[in-house]
Amino acid sequence: MKYTILVYETASDFSARSDEARKDAYWGAFRAYTQALTEAGIMVGGAGLQPPPHGTTIRQRDGRRQVQDGPFAETKEQLGGYYLIDVPSLDKALEWAARCPSAASGAVEVRPNLSM
């Protein structure tokens, strides 16, 4: 069963990516997490995303296009990346998601993938 782990990060998490004092800890934790997923043989895919200001949001309404700079909604935590994993159950998926570094600072959401 495939699940997507959606990684929501705080502004502080995003700034840690390039902050000299914090970037080693930030990237080290994500590298370690990715390594653990890969070596356990459950990692299917995933990606890290550039910070929310780099997003562009598009809406089509009544035949008119609205294009806006930034993320689709202003919330405290923003999508920072995702992991696609293959595990037998939601319980297992939650166990892995809880280990994601952002679980302790931002939030992590687990969604079962639609089977297509």
Added chain:
Amino acid sequence: MSDAAAEREARSSYGRLLAYLAAWSRDVTAAEDALGEAFLEAVDTWPRTGVPDKPEAWLLAVARRRLIDVARHAKVEDAASVTLRLVMDRAHEEASAKSVFPDERLKLLFVCAHPAIDEAARTPLMLQTVLGLDAARIASAFLVAPAAMGQRLVRVKAKIRDAGIHFEIPEPHELPSRLDSVLDAIYAAYGSGWEDVTGADPHRRGLAEEAIWLGRLVTELLPAAPEARGLLALMLHCEARREARRDAQGAYVPLGLQDVALWSRPMIEEAEALLRAAAEAKQPGRFQLEAAIQSVHAQRAVTGSTDWEAIALLYEGLIRLAPAIGVQVGYAAALAEHRGAKSGLSALDALPAGAIAGYQPYWALRAHLLKRLGRAGEARHASARAAGLSEDPAVRNFLRDSFDSASESA
């Protein structure tokens, strides 16, 4: 009464009432609903009428009437048996108004950990029925989606009713194995969400207090059971070190480096007394052995050193009884201290790949032993794996700090 005392009182009262009602109606869900309604009625009535002399008897009488109403409406019983039940009920009511109603919680514990109940549901069921915890709190502790936890609890309660699981103390020949299931379920609550109980974050207490409360309850209700005492001793030994597991800055402190002055003396003393009392029965078991291992660690507060040979021997005994992955890794750690890092590493190498893929303490120990053997590259790789498997930022930081310097010293 302090808040904590009031909470203990309420918890104890809830469990006793529910156990009695469930044993009486043989339907846990119906008993919970009826008791819930009785509490609501109390909230509504007591402020006007004042708290009755015997609040528990009052709640019991209201809940029992509700149960009978429900049974009558559901027409699950014919009219004659309802009448019979009512007559019995009145007799019961008179009896319970005079005397204290019997404590059926031990029977309820045995029902919760009955072999017919799915193992994963036993601890949650116990926490909900005996302690009155809500499904969402239990779901968080066990890292399960709340909706799924709610459904699981509903299903097992239906099973208890439909399969007619009896509310009874098991026969003497069954008692040891049935009690093991009860104790396992309680220990699962103590370690809920933590792979390595001894390293768990002291601020994320999980259900440790609830588990110790249940452990005390079982030792009170079954004073002759040495393993129940062993379990309580084990939990108290682990709990005694809670404050020592993080330094003032919140950094992780491994057991061997903990400041023994921060260990709780009263808890250690209580654990030691329990373990001595348990040993008198001369029926060693898994929990007594695990508690004995923690007892050896606790000796460091007195002697200043750790008797790793004794710990390794205790683990050998434990492996024969219950060769869980945590026990095997603990044995490897003891071997490494007693006979050297190479022996510990060989013990780790012998463990099956499937069991270790997601087991954090294995990778943390492996990293530590590889570092001691001067294999810095492999040590870093194993430590990253351990960090990736950890939920706790303090543990991740500890691993990073320990193994970044490995590259410099090697």
